Amino acid sequence: MCHGGWCFDQLAEQLRRHHHRVLPLTLTGIAERGHLRHLLVNLDTHIQDLTAVLEAENIRDAVLVGHSYGGMVITGAADRAPDRVDSLVYVDAMVPGHGDSCFDLVSDRERQWYLDVVDTGDAVRPLPFFDPRSTPHPLASLLQPLKLTTDLAHIRRRTYVYAAGWETPSPFTTVYQRLRGETGWATHAVDGGHNLMRDAPDALLRILLDLADPELLRDNTSSNIR
Template sequence: MTTCVLVPGACHGGMVITGAADRVPDLVDALVYVDAFVPRDGESCWVLTDDRQREWYLSVAETGYAVPPLPFFDPRASAHPLASSLQGIRLSGELSRFRRRDYVYAKEWDGGSPFEPTYTRLKDDPQWNVHALDGKHDLMRDAPEELLRIVLEAG
């Protein structure tokens, strides 16, 4: 069996790595979610987030279909299709089938984190390794050493 670690799944990328791992579980050993959504079957970003984030999702006025990057995102970020935030994910198995699952939470969101419900759900679950790092949403920029340590431990 060939294995790989899908890392990082940041923000909306949590939906992506969950779906990819579900489709090819024999190729996945561990998952690392970096301030990201961790969906269960049928859930979408829309369902998993808070009202403030939903308001941002609906700010598609310029294109009518694409959500603009948040002001604090990297200037190279581009708009994201609204439909990808509304569509529920379809999963055939549980995340518990993977050897390791890590969740990395960013503690310094202005106005509260839309990922706090996910963090709260996972932090006391013994099947998860949960980390809360000092930094804003872009932990790859704000806490690179700590994030690298977590990724290497997961591998």
């Protein structure tokens, strides 16, 4: 929320050094694309942002990495472009099912934040500690339920990376604890705050590199990284 693809710059550069192709995405109506917020921007818009890149770049076997709200987007994209997506990585993120909205899946603390809208009433204000480049986030994208047409059984690998260093209770603890016991998920707890790209970039890089290397991958794994 509120951030552009530039929040992945450090991670993207490190992955490219290991010869991976990386395409950080800024969603419509946010950051350098904030001038488009006057359009009707919702969750469907953001899913289309991602599927359009997959199609335009002719990408197959993509590993989609979604942080926080981005979990909504990568789930929807995997449903709509099943022939282009291999794996999903949720970085301290929502893991929605059919009919879930972002608003449904967070705690009361986050809902109070979502309702602190700008004067026009259509976007959520960035929190004070966010990157200074952050901009208001389209409110409709947080309220729109996700529509899924499949059970995502075609996704070969699913990974959840939990930030264990929140200063306040994490809204993602419940989903992390649930996924630890589910078949088909690899889970990792990383000692860092919600923005793991900034707080624990090396740990997150190791997880992604292991995922990309079939010889290092272990299904149904769980780890704690300090």
